[in-house]
Amino acid sequence: MKHASRFAACLILLGWMTPAPRLESKQADIVTGTRTGAESVRLAVPLFMLDLTGAGGQELTGAFNETLWDDLDFSGVVLPISRSFYPLGRFGRPADVDVSAWTAPGVDAQFLTFGGAFLNGNSFVIEAYLWDLRTRIEDRETFSLRMTTEATEAAVRLMAHKYADRIIDDLGGGRRGIFQTKIAFESTRTTPADKLRVKEIFVMDYDGHNQYQLTTDADLAVTPNWSADNSQIGYTSYAAGTAQLALISPVDRRGFPFPNLGQTNTMPSWSSDGTRIAYVSSKAEVRGVPDQEIFVYNTATGTDRRLTNSRGVDVSPVWNPATNNQIAFVSDRFGTPQIFIIDAEGGNLRRIETSGGEAVSPAWSPDGQTIAFSWLRPGSVNRNIYIYDVASRGIAQLTQEGSGDNDFPTWSPDGRHLAFESNRGGSSQIYSMLADGSKVRQLTQAGTNHNPSWSNYVER
């Protein structure tokens, strides 16, 4: 059913809107398919209405409405239609909805989600509907459901994220919503005035809400990176005096034991199958001289293997998450920092071809097809985020000149969004955007914040 309604939406969108049937021909022939890059699904999202027979709940209903709208607006796949075009009235129940008023020019909605909310003791309840307005089937309902949660703002926001994910399940073209995912990052907000060298790892919801401190090292805790199942965050800890890899639970802040891999070790990066961690170590030597090189540690077998062997610093390893058989990294072996790709077993080294400058901070997209990176282009005064198409070797610019330095991109698990660090507002903060560079949002304000890492999908 899910598959079918998605397909129907797709066909209506793409089939009818692309080559219109030629009227003179006896029988039209249409060729189309999934993922043809059609415009977003137009979705009307009237405010969920609080049942006023109960007392209270206005703020919670407001938080639900705000979270739902922001999620859908940022989804990159549905287009929530501006409310100024909506018919007047309250739309809490199916009987309140006149379909023709929602499909009329102006609103021109293809889908409509609406519903009601009420307080039941300490519980906040919504009854929600998603309707397909363009079907000729008597039953327009794609789904209806009731959700119950604790009557707190945090719980209601989470419920709104779950509801938005449910909508994307049906209208998202086969890719799941990311509204329950999180972002880890470095922050200086707890740094005492007399200790300039302190950074701690923090975690927040994907939209910047619910920020909390994860590490309490009172030293440098940097380069966070999520494990495949989100149960652990790997990072670089200086708590023991030298840089070492460390693991911590983002849920209860418990540390996990991790071996000292010798000398200094930084920038852990998990493979998407959760079996290996690529990292940077100074234990390597090149022609007898200590050198920062990429290593791969197998968490199941304990095998520790050196991957690169070249004079010059090799840093910032990231896996191709679609295959786990390639690693991108930054090397200054030819003078300035550039991005290279190497097979995870070694060999087949090649450079991402940029026209000079400095290319750093690679982030491989979940489908393996593109690599986001930060590039100080020759002749430019600022670093900007670009994406590199692995197959065609084309490069597209996402952040623009005049928006400060932009660095450390990280992909959302649906591949539709990126978070990054920028100093465009005067201090370094975390921002997010769609993968086409639009819908830029600032997510952090307190202190300075750095080096975001987007989590993987949350199990449900």
Add this chain to the structure above:
Amino acid sequence: MVDTSVTRAPRVYVRFDILRNGAIDPNSIRLERPSGITSLDNSARRAVFAASPLPPLPDAYRGSRVSVQFWFEYTR
């Protein structure tokens, strides 16, 4: 439902006819170019079956049916 072991697949091309009233002619549905993965081919065919009926063809269109070739790209 597609085998969980399948991580990538070629496109599946399905052809079918939409009748004037929007119904998909069940006898017209055929796999024009299968992916070679039976569960995926069946999933594509099922999706077309389940999508019927679609909205009726526009009045201005005078033909009795529209032939559609629709491809499915598999993403996990």
